[in-house]
Amino acid sequence: MSPATKSKSRSAANAKPPLIRDLERVIDPRFVIWRPEDLLVYEYDGSIDRSIPAAVTVPGSAEETAAAVRIAKRHGVPVVPRGAGTGLSGGAVPLRGSLVVAMTRLNRILEINAENKIALVEPGVVNVELSNAAAEYDLYYAPDPSSQKACTIGGNVAENAGGPHCLAYGVTTNHVLGLEVVLADGSITWLGSDMREAPGYDLRGAFIGSEGTLGIATKIAVRLLKTPEAVQTMLAAFRSLDDASQAVSDVIASGIVPAALEMMDRTTIDACETVYRPGYPPDAQAVLIVEVDGLAETVAEQSAKIETLCTGNNASEIRRAQDPQQRADLWATRKGAIGAMGTLAPNYYLVDGVVPRTKLRDALAKVMEIGAELNLKIANVFHAGDGNLHPCILFDERDPAQVRRVIECGERILEMCAEAGGALSGEHGIGIEKQAYMPLVFTEADTQAMSRLRPAFGAEESFNPGKVFPGGAVHGETYGVKETGFHRTGTADVI
Amino acid sequence: MTPARVERPNSLDDLSKALAEAHRQGLACIPVGGGTRLAAGNTPERYDVAIDLAGMSSMIDHVPGDLTAVVDAGVRIQRLQEILATSGQRLPFEIAHPHKATVGGALASNPLNLTGILFGSIRDWVLGMKVVLADGTTTKTGGRVVKNVQGYDLHRLHTGAFGTLGVIAEVALKLLPIPDTTRTVAAWFASSQDAAVAAKTILDSPIEPEALTILAGPEAQPGTLGAAQPKDGIAGSTAALLARLAGGPAAVSRQVDMVTGAAGAAAADGYEIIYPQEAEPLWAIARGESFDPNGLTARITVKPSAIPNLLEEIEKRGAAGLTKPPSYAAHPGFGAAIVNWPLAKDQDARDAARFAFTMAERHRGHAVIETCPAAIKPEIDVFGTIGPSLEIMKRMKQQFDPARILSPGRFAGRI
Numbered sequence: 073m074s075p076a077t078k079s080k081s082r083s084a085a086n087a088k089p090p091l092i093r094d095l096e097r098v099i100d101p102r103f104v105i106w107r108p109e110d111l112l113v114y115e116y117d118g119s120i121d122r123s124i125p126a127a128v129t130v131p132g133s134a135e136e137t138a139a140a141v142r143i144a145k146r147h148g149v150p151v152v153p154r155g156a157g158t159g160l161s162g163g164a165v166p167l168r169g170s171l172v173v174a175m176t177r178l179n180r181i182l183e184i185n186a187e188n189k190i191a192l193v194e195p196g197v198v199n200v201e202l203s204n205a206a207a208e209y210d211l212y213y214a215p216d217p218s219s220q221k222a223c224t225i226g227g228n229v230a231e232n233a234g235g236p237h238c239l240a241y242g243v244t245t246n247h248v249l250g251l252e253v254v255l256a257d258g259s260i261t262w263l264g265s266d267m268r269e270a271p272g273y274d275l276r277g278a279f280i281g282s283e284g285t286l287g288i289a290t291k292i293a294v295r296l297l298k299t300p301e302a303v304q305t306m307l308a309a310f311r312s313l314d315d316a317s318q319a320v321s322d323v324i325a326s327g328i329v330p331a332a333l334e335m336m337d338r339t340t341i342d343a344c345e346t347v348y349r350p351g352y353p354p355d356a357q358a359v360l361i362v363e364v365d366g367l368a369e370t371v372a373e374q375s376a377k378i379e380t381l382c383t384g385n386n387a388s389e390i391r392r393a394q395d396p397q398q399r400a401d402l403w404a405t406r407k408g409a410i411g412a413m414g415t416l417a418p419n420y421y422l423v424d425g426v427v428p429r430t431k432l433r434d435a436l437a438k439v440m441e442i443g444a445e446l447n448l449k450i451a452n453v454f455h456a457g458d459g460n461l462h463p464c465i466l467f468d469e470r471d472p473a474q475v476r477r478v479i480e481c482g483e484r485i486l487e488m489c490a491e492a493g494g495a496l497s498g499e500h501g502i503g504i505e506k507q508a509y510m511p512l513v514f515t516e517a518d519t520q521a522m523s524r525l526r527p528a529f530g531a532e533e534s535f536n537p538g539k540v541f542p543g544g545a546v547h548g549e550t551y552g553v554k555e556t557g558f559h560r561t562g563t564a565d566v567i
Numbered sequence: 568m569t570p571a572r573v574e575r576p577n578s579l580d581d582l583s584k585a586l587a588e589a590h591r592q593g594l595a596c597i598p599v600g601g602g603t604r605l606a607a608g609n610t611p612e613r614y615d616v617a618i619d620l621a622g623m624s625s626m627i628d629h630v631p632g633d634l635t636a637v638v639d640a641g642v643r644i645q646r647l648q649e650i651l652a653t654s655g656q657r658l659p660f661e662i663a664h665p666h667k668a669t670v671g672g673a674l675a676s677n678p679l680n681l682t683g684i685l686f687g688s689i690r691d692w693v694l695g696m697k698v699v700l701a702d703g704t705t706t707k708t709g710g711r712v713v714k715n716v717q718g719y720d721l722h723r724l725h726t727g728a729f730g731t732l733g734v735i736a737e738v739a740l741k742l743l744p745i746p747d748t749t750r751t752v753a754a755w756f757a758s759s760q761d762a763a764v765a766a767k768t769i770l771d772s773p774i775e776p777e778a779l780t781i782l783a784g785p786e787a788q789p790g791t792l793g794a795a796q797p798k799d800g801i802a803g804s805t806a807a808l809l810a811r812l813a814g815g816p817a818a819v820s821r822q823v824d825m826v827t828g829a830a831g832a833a834a835a836d837g838y839e840i841i842y843p844q845e846a847e848p849l850w851a852i853a854r855g856e857s858f859d860p861n862g863l864t865a866r867i868t869v870k871p872s873a874i875p876n877l878l879e880e881i882e883k884r885g886a887a888g889l890t891k892p893p894s895y896a897a898h899p900g901f902g903a904a905i906v907n908w909p910l911a912k913d914q915d916a917r918d919a920a921r922f923a924f925t926m927a928e929r930h931r932g933h934a935v936i937e938t939c940p941a942a943i944k945p946e947i948d949v950f951g952t953i954g955p956s957l958e959i960m961k962r963m964k965q966q967f968d969p970a971r972i973l974s975p976g977r978f979a980g981r982i
Contacts, residue, residue, distance in 0.1 A: 112594045116661045155686060188902070229908040239713075245720065262954045268901050269868045271933050271950040272979040273732075273960045277690060277723025281716050298885045301773040321632055327655055327744035329634070367773060369817035426712045430632035456714045459633075498714035506717075513717060514707065521698075521733075522719040524966035529959055540718065 085563045091171070095129050098139040103130040103177065116170050117157040117164040118219075120421070121504045125152065125166035130174045134252060134260055134290035137173060141288070142258030144171045150537045151282040155195065155227025158219040160422060161503030163231060163283045167538040173288060175226050178416060182291065189296045190249065190266055193228020195289045199233075200250050202294070214241040217499065220408040226289050232281030234499035236332040236406070237363075239457035241297070244290060245280040252291035253279065256531040266293040278525055283501050285535040286529040302366035303331075304375040305393040305402050308382040309356035316358035317433040319385040320456045323362070324429065326381060328374050332363040333457030334406055337436075340453040340464070341381040343412040347406045353389045360456065361406050409453040410464060416451065417466035423482045424500040425489035429459040439463045442484045446477045458471070460498035461489070487512060502540045510542050568610065570617040570964060571599070577622040579705060579736050581699065586734065589616050591690035597974050598730040600672025601643060603664040606860075606938040607676055608729050609949055612976035618734060620671055626737070631656060636693065637711050637739045639874055640671025656742045659686040661778075663854040671735040677727030678937075679866055681854050682777050684900030686743075691727065696722040696744035698739035701968040711739040723961070731978045732967040749777075750823055750962025751846035754830035755836035759783045759882065759897075762808040763875040765826075765833035766899040770871070772829070774822045776900070778811040781854040781878065784894025786907060787852050804836045809849055843916035853896045863916045863939040865923035869932035871902040876927060881906055884922055889915050902932070916943045950979035956968055 088096075095104045105111060105128040116122045126149055131137040144151045152166040154174040166172050179196035186209035193202060199220040203212040214236035217223055223233070229251065234243045241247075250264030264276030279286055310316040315336055323330065336344070338357045343348060352359055360382070364374040379390055393399035413420045427435040436452065439461065443450040454462040465481050467474045486496055490512040497506060502536065510519060519541055526532055574589075574596075576582035589596050595613035599605065600620055624641035631654040638647060644658070644665040651657050661681040662673050673689060674696075680689055695709025698721070708721035725732055756762040762781045769779060772785070783806040808830065812822035823840055830838050841849070851857065858864055869877055874897055881893055882903075889908055897904035908919040916939050924947075927934035936949040953960065957980045964971075964982045 125692060165729040174605055185870075187872045188587050190870075228710075232720070234714055234716075242687075242691060243716075244715065245723070255959075261959070263956055263959075265933070267868050267870060267932055268688060268903065269677075269933065272953045272957065273728055273963055274690060274723045274726060275956055275959055275963075277720055277726070280723075281720055295969070298773065298775065324632060327747070329743060352823065367814065367818045367821065368822060370814050373817065426714050428630065428633045428635070428712055430630060433719075460714045493710075494712050495710045495715040496717045498712075499716055501716050502718065510718065513710065518706045518708065519718065521700060521704075521708070521967075522721060525719050525721075525724075525963075528963040528966045530962070 073421050091143065091149060092127055094143045094147070095127065095140060098143070099129055099136050100129055103132065105129070108119070114154070114166065114174070117159045117162065118555050119160050119162040119165065119503065119505055121162040121165045123144065123165050123167050125172040126169040128172040128174060130177050132177050133313060136289055137288055138254045138258045138260050140171065140173050141256065145256065145258065150534050151288070153230065153288040154227070155224035155230070156198070156222050158223045159227060159231060159499040159503065160424065161497065162504040163501050163503040163536070165504060168257045170537070175224065175288070177474065178290060182232060184209060184296070186211060190293060191296055192291060192293050193225055195224060195229070195292060197225050199225055199228060206296050207299065210299045212299050213294060214247055214297050215244045225292055225294070229280050229289050229292060230282070230284045231501040234460070236334055236455060239333055240329050240331045245277055247295045248276065248280055249293045249295060250280060251289045251293070252393050253287040253289050255287045255529060256534045260290065264293070282525070282539050283503060285539055286525060286531050286535060302368040302371040303363065303399065304364040304371050305361065305363045305399040306375060306378065307391045307402055308360045308362065308387040309353045309389040310358045310360070310385065310387055311355055313358045313436060314433060315385045315387070316360055317436065318361060319382050319387065320432065321430070322381045322385065323378055324457070326377055328364070328377060330362050330378070330457060331365045332361065333455070334361040335359070335452070335454055335456040336406065336409060336450040338446065339416065339449065339451035340409050343416050343451060344405050344409055346415040347412040348408065350401070356388060361402055396556050406453070413451060413464055413466065417449065417468060419467050419469045421462045421465045421467070421478050421482060423461070423465065423485050424497050425461050425486050425494060426498040427459045427461065427489050427492040427494035430455070431492045432456060432459055435461060435488065438488050439485055442481055442488070448477055448481050455498070458498070459494065474524055474534060483509070504539060507542050568614040571976070573617045573619050575619045575622050579699070581627065582618070582623065582699050582734060582736055583703045583705050585618060586699050586701065590617065590702045590970060593970060593972060594973050595975050596735045597977070598671070598675065600641065600669035600675070601664065601667035603668045604672060604676040604678065607900055608974070608977040609981055610941065610944045610976065611974055620669065623736065634742045635711055635713065635739060636742060637737065638670055640669060640735045642670050644668050644670060644673060651742060652745060655745050655801045657745050658692065658740060658741045660689045660692055662689070663856050672739050674726050674738060675728065675730050675735055679903055679905060681780070681850065683898060683903065684779055685775055685777050689692040690723055692741045693722050693726055693738060694741050695739040695811060696725060696735055698725055699735040699736050700733045701970060705736070706733070709739065713741055729974055729978045731964060731974045731982055733973070745962070748816045748819040749811065749813045749843050750819055751841040751843070752810045752812065752823055752826045752838055753841060753849060754808045754827070756803060756806045756808065756833065756835055759806040759837070759878045760770050760875055761833045762806045763878065763899060765808055765829045765835065765860065768829035768832065769826055770900055772825055774825050776810045776822070776826070777813050778809070778850065779898065779900045780809045781897045781899060782807045782809065782852055782895070783878070783882070786858050786894035787896060809853055811846070811850070855896055855905040855907065856896060857907070859909045860938060862907050863908045863919040864905060864937045865919070865934050866873065866937050867904045867906060867923055867927055867932060867934045869902050869927070869930040871899055873930040873932070874899040874902060874904065876943050877904060877930060880926060889918055910940065913940055913942050917946070918941050920947055927951060948979065948981060953980050
């Protein structure tokens with residue numbers, strides 16, 4: 073470093089807030105971000121809410137993460153952990169002038185233990201990269217959120233992420249054996265272990281899905297599954313949404329739990345046709361993507377049965393993926409469906425709610441009814457097998473009246489889910505977006521009981537303040553500039 | 568220990584009132600389900616009131632189309648399975664003594680799941696709960712749909728907490744269809760090491776048994792295996808391997824061939840292919856039901872790859888030190904073994920407990936003493952060593968039960 077640069081950086085250091093100076097003592101200053109123009113990219117995630125952080129740091133180890141937490145605590149600044157920022161409920165939006173601790177540099181797969189079918193990873197590992205690395209051993213990591221090419225395992229842990237294949241294989245909590253975490257006092261400890269059971273309270277299970285409010289995971293031990301010997305992915309087109317819904321029910325009633333069971337409605341098909349040109353039948357009002365996997369005999373038997381059940385429900389066309397490329401294409405269309413919405417409207421708002429599977433048909437009808445009443449067009453693309461709806465409300469953010477109707481529409485859909493005995497979120501989390509709706513499903517005593525976890529973890533409000541529980545922030549309020557900020561369509565959004 | 572009185576709530580409301588009253592009086596309460604796990608845990612500091620949940624067993628709300636059921640905590644596992652079976656469904660986890668054990672008791676005490684190789688732990692099938700807290704407050708966590716990320720997963724915390732954070736009153740469970748066809752292959756071997764070799768061949772193949780267990784020792788001898796007697800000429804066998812295979816008929820047939828082939832290649836003395844009903848007594852042994860209840864039973868968790876070595880050490884120690892040799896059911900697919908040592912004297916229990924903890928430590932795993940003589944309990948923490956997260960657990964207890972009326976001292980770290 074030349075003397076000139078040295079003196080220049082010294083003069084800049086004079087303007088630095090004390091928090092920054094302290095962080096730079098333990099973390100490479102290149103990874104301590106504090107200039108207002110640099111902070112802008114950290115004010116939002118995949119949701120509509122925004123809030124500017126006090127600073128951002130990108131630690132290079134668990135120890136640096138712990139140091140950052142201790143420094144923030146000393147300065148009375150709350151900490152917000154961040155993965156890839158693909159979250160859809162505002163979990164990574166830093167409220168109350170927080171320090172964002174971004175885990176993206178901790179991105180090593182530390183170990184794949186093929187014999188014991190486990191992997192030890194750092195939180196910044198991108199979801200799909202773990203399965204790619206495990207493929208060499210004929211193993212894979214089951215949770216596969218649609219954002220898997222971008223989202224991180226650490227973020228998946230925070231949100232207890234799902235994905236199309238969680239119908240048969242469960243969500244993140246069913247695959248994480250243990251975690252190394254940094255607690256609010258800056259100590260590092262293990263929750264769970266790298267084996268099936270660990271004695272004591274299941275702190276691992278309490279931590280997963282806590283949306284970054286209890287600590288920061290710095291290492292994650294996960295189960296890997298054997299790559300199935302055979303896979304069959306099928307597409308079935310139907311002339312009515314009802315027929316498709318009935319086919320879903322019939323498949324489950326037949327005693328088959330497919331690896332995935334996804335549905336897209338006509339509006340979604342239109343969007344996909346424009347972008348991906350999959351050539352679905354023009355009269356299809358709904359398509360199902362069904363995947364079965366396992367032993368070759370099981371796959372053959374189950375796919376034949378599914379084909380019969382779809383035909384019995386007036387499927388107008390059934391296609392079977394003949395090779396891995398065709399299978400990949402079927403999934404690319406499904407996982408890219410949200411991204412294709414740009415062809416239909418300037419903006420969309422993606423709602424995540426769950427109803428019991430047996431109420432799927434009624435719920436879909438109600439979603440469309442609510443949309444019609446509010447004069448809003450809704451595209452549906454969702455995990456039909458587990459009743460996880462993803463109504464995608466299409467609109468134009470330049471019309472403030474429309475934006476208000478969009479918020480109301482989302483609210484009414486969640487109310488409907490709650491009334492049907494479902495959930496406010498199947499996989500996106502509560503974050504900022506849904507905290508006001510928690511009373512729809514939980515009493516004050518319920519949330520009171522949940523709030524005891526924070527002091528037990530020593531976290532109080534020092535991690536991700538203003539999230540999950542009612543009263544933290546109001547959806548949309550934190551978002552600064554008038555009515556913009558909803559998803560602009562055409563981005564690589566994912567569900 | 569004997570409580571001064573027994574409360575028998577018949578409803579959520581009864582339970583809430585009983586706990587609120589005990590809380591006012593500062594009386595220590597222990598929830599009781601089927602009574603199959605009363606011997607588990609450390610000796611409680613105090614025991615004033617038994618909360619017998621057997622009366623809370625009327626609700627079984629099964630929705631086959633959702634593959635879910637919401638049930639009262641006092642419902643017995645076997646009864647639930649029978650009801651679910653009428654719709655072709657089942658609870659995928661299998662624990663010891665299903666005729667007696669209750670859903671609430673199973674969740675609270677988190678026993679070993681026989682089908683862990685394919686279906687994980689008991690907690691993986693819990694979608695939500697109603698729990699009555701120490702002061703009588705009724706709370707709900709999770710929900711009854713299979714995907715749900717609203718709020719903290721408190722039901723995971725209550726699972727395996729031995730009722731020290733609250734009393735489980737109602738549970739929402741995720742279910743699976745019963746497979747078309749199920750067969751058990753039992754193979755007999757001259758040594759457990761041979762059985763382990765066969766197990767590894769099976770685990771490395773594309774097939775996935777629902778359950779895979781190595782049995783050995785006097786209480787789990789091939790000759791004592793109930794309905795399935797070994798064929799002639801294999802009386803010298805000391806270990807058995809049980810594999811349960813399920814699916815469509817074609818898939819099961821191929822899996823059976825694969826397993827018998829693996830057994831043959833590992834020098835099995837013989838094997839049998841057994842229909843489900845006849846296989847049930849064997850699986851009862853695999854769940855540890857035949858073990859000596861007055862002995863010391865340890866549940867040892869290690870990495871699956873450590874199982875052969877662990878079994879060798881158990882057998883060596885059994886022959887050399889303790890008065891009587893141990894019996895065990897080991898699960899090489901997910902790295903767990905239930906080991907039972909018959910005891911001639913209290914010192915045997917001390918030696919066996921020390922041995923179990925040493926083995927766990929050597930393999931960087933965990934051991935929990937599930938049954939042992941009361942006399943040695945004050946000398947050990949039956950849950951073994953917890954590590955630094957014990958501090959969080961203690962604060963958790965303080966948060967949920969500051970008056971320490973729920974099973975005080977019974978849990979890990981004498982929480």
